[in-house]
């Protein structure tokens with residue numbers, strides 16, 4: 001059997017709800033499981049990401065870490081991209097060692113970063129689109145992390161709002177809300193076809 005692909009997530013700089021509030025236009029903050037300074041939050045988010053990748057079995061291992069020695073490395077960054085419509089960017093996975101073009105931040109030039117999530121943008125969506133509902137921000141962040149990792153494992157976008165790889169950009173507000181509600185409840189999953197495609201990417205040279 002092929003070596004499992006190791007993915008490290010660096011979530012140590014995840015923003016607090018106060019930071020998101022400062023950047024949110026609406027000021028609506030929900031109840032429930034808010035974005036917080038919970039010291040265990042990163043570990044909780046990793047657990048949720050792992051649950052979304054369970055169908056891949058031993059093909060992929062997901063850990064918290066700084067990327068040292070890992071095959072793939074996704075980092076949470078508050079607002080590097082600066083575009084409120086983009087929640088993350090990733091290298092496109094073409095194979096286990098082959099990745100499509102990807103621009104790192106200058107500060108990460110010498111680090112093995114292969115993807116980012118922009119929590120400022122995602123926090124803004126949570127605040128604006130789920131403001132009146134019970135929010136489980138860890139679930140939402142974990143879903144967007146899984147989406148970016150899906151790109152790293154070779155997946156493209158899907159139009160269906162009940163798919164983790166929902167395209168998001170330019171989609172109607174109602175579709176975005178539905179996607180966020182499903183993410184909030186960890187109701188999104190990769191399809192069998194997507195799982196097979198990700199396994200094929202990992203198995204390729």
Ligand SMILES: [Zn+2]
Pocket residue numbers: 147151157165167
């Ligand atoms: Zn995407």
